[in-house]
Amino acid sequence: MAKLPGSAGVPVLGDKSLEFYRDPVSFCRQRIEKHRGRVFQCRVLNRPTAFVCSVQGMRELLCEKSNVFLKDPTDLMTNMYGDTVVTTNGEEACLLRLSLTGLFTGSCLKSSHDYITSVCERCLKDLSLSGRPQCVYSAFKRLGTELVLGLFLNVRAEEQPELFQEIMQLCTQHWHGLISAPVNVKVPLWSSGFSTALEARDRLMDIIKDKLENETQGFVGSLGSLPLPDSSSASQHLLLFISALIPKALASLLTSFTLALSGDEQTRRRAMEDPEYFRAVLLEVQRLWPPFIGGRRIADQDSTLAGFHVPKDYGVIYISHSVHRDPEVFQQPDSFLPERWSGRNAGQEHFLCSFGNGPRSCIGPKLNDVFLKEACMYLLKNYDWCLDPPSQDLEYKWLPVSRPADPPSISFTRLDHARCDGSDTG
Numbered sequence: 001m002a003k004l005p006g007s008a009g010v011p012v013l014g015d016k017s018l019e020f021y022r023d024p025v026s027f028c029r030q031r032i033e034k035h036r037g038r039v040f041q042c043r044v045l046n047r048p049t050a051f052v053c054s055v056q057g058m059r060e061l062l063c064e065k066s067n068v069f070l071k072d073p074t075d076l077m078t079n080m081y082g083d084t085v086v087t088t089n090g091e092e093a094c095l096l097r098l099s100l101t102g103l104f105t106g107s108c109l110k111s112s113h114d115y116i117t118s119v120c121e122r123c124l125k126d127l128s129l130s131g132r133p134q135c136v137y138s139a140f141k142r143l144g145t146e147l148v149l150g151l152f153l154n155v156r157a158e159e160q161p162e163l164f165q166e167i168m169q170l171c172t173q174h175w176h177g178l179i180s181a182p183v184n185v186k187v188p189l190w191s192s193g194f195s196t197a198l199e200a201r202d203r204l205m206d207i208i209k210d211k212l213e214n215e216t217q218g219f220v221g222s223l224g225s226l227p228l229p230d231s232s233s234a235s236q237h238l239l240l241f242i243s244a245l246i247p248k249a250l251a252s253l254l255t256s257f258t259l260a261l262s263g264d265e266q267t268r269r270r271a272m273e274d275p276e277y278f279r280a281v282l283l284e285v286q287r288l289w290p291p292f293i294g295g296r297r298i299a300d301q302d303s304t305l306a307g308f309h310v311p312k313d314y315g316v317i318y319i320s321h322s323v324h325r326d327p328e329v330f331q332q333p334d335s336f337l338p339e340r341w342s343g344r345n346a347g348q349e350h351f352l353c354s355f356g357n358g359p360r361s362c363i364g365p366k367l368n369d370v371f372l373k374e375a376c377m378y379l380l381k382n383y384d385w386c387l388d389p390p391s392q393d394l395e396y397k398w399l400p401v402s403r404p405a406d407p408p409s410i411s412f413t414r415l416d417h418a419r420c421d422g423s424d425t426g
């Protein structure tokens with residue numbers, strides 16, 4: 001059996017984690033070129049790790065061999081969020097997914113629709129009011145936060161501004177701990193980001209438990225009555241759902257959408273008028289700029305990926321950015337071409353992995369879909385927009401969530417609705 005290209009390196013000294021975290025996209029690009037293949041090995045997190053950058057490899061890892069390549073229960077996510085479905089395996093994961101999925105589909109999702117519409121309108125209606133360019137990423141993050149806190153915790157910014165503000169700040173502190181070194185150090189006048197994060201988590205848990213005990217309505221009410229494995233499960237999951245992770249991912253996609261269509265009136269108009277083309281634009285945005293760089297698994301037994309031997313206990317990381325630019329499947333992989341989704345790539349949405357893939361894919365894509373469509377259509381129907389100033393450095397950073405490293409600024413101009421409805425005969 002062929003050995004994985006590359007070297008697993010010696011423990012500690014051979015570790016490439018820093019290089020990977022600094023610029024994961026260049027890290028993979030260089031190795032894909034060097035090994036002339038999209039599956040290779042390296043040492044990261046001080047563990048020999050296979051990197052998967054091809055569509056076929058991703059499908060094999062996440063779909064066909066999902067019972068061999070498992071979630072890592074010692075992942076940093078467990079440190080910050082406690083035991084949740086994200087780091088569980090086997091039957092427990094299946095049961096949790098089954099219980100939780102109902103909250104993000106069917107009638108539960110339907111009942112969220114009016115709230116999603118109202119949040120989009122409230123947060124997006126003033127983008128042109130000041131007459132000055134807007135830092136779109138921050139505006140969209142606020143929108144995402146209003147969405148998750150309102151939907152999952154019944155805390156609405158316009159009804160309880162102080163509580164909303166407090167939770168938003170706590171979520172930010174908690175998040176900064178997730179991405180800082182897990183060193184729980186606290187000395188007078190100084191505390192590490194991680195220990196501040198743990199304090200924020202404790203306070204958030206108090207708020208969440210109070211909500212679970214006292215609210216009967218909405219998502220938090222339904223979650224409280226689900227058959228979950230233990231008494232802390234509902235609160236741990238709520239902590240995960242209201243964390244900064246989801247607003248950041250939503251803001252990432254909305255920012256990429258806004259940038260891809262900035263200054264391009266023709267594409268915007270076509271997307272507004274043609275639902276199929278609109279869908280293709282959104283697919284192309286997530287293909288080129290997936291919010292999360294990928295996901296990680298551990299080999300539970302000796303196995304293979306793309307014909308290479310993967311020993312038991314190896315880590316495996318799929319890189320969504322590279323998978324989505326696999327030239328075997330996506331011709332002109334670096335170009336923004338929505339038309340591909342009605343041509344050569346029609347019906348191939350399952351070759352994307354922005355929301356994972358296979359039995360452990362994201363449980364929120366339907367909710368995301370409703371939200372993204374609502375927010376993007378609001379922008380298309382109400383604004384013209386362009387980069388302001390026209391020349392900006394839009395180089396992306398990919399961790400922890402993808403977005404331009406320098407926050408882009410965009411000027412919005414309200415559309416004249418008579419013109420946009422086509423009723424202007426002028």
Ligand code: HEM
Pocket residue numbers: 085086087093097104241246249250253291292294295296353354355356357359360361362363364365367368
């Ligand atoms: C733009 C927004 C989102 C993006 C880009 C996203 C992306 C992802 C990805 C890539 C995975 C798979 C990770 C892996 O393979 O290891 C995942 C899993 C998951 N997502 Fe999302 N997600 C989003 C929103 C949401 C929302 C709104 C929820 C629910 C409130 C959610 C809940 C979950 C859960 C529970 C899992 C773990 C599933 C499992 O391990 O079985 N996500 N998400």
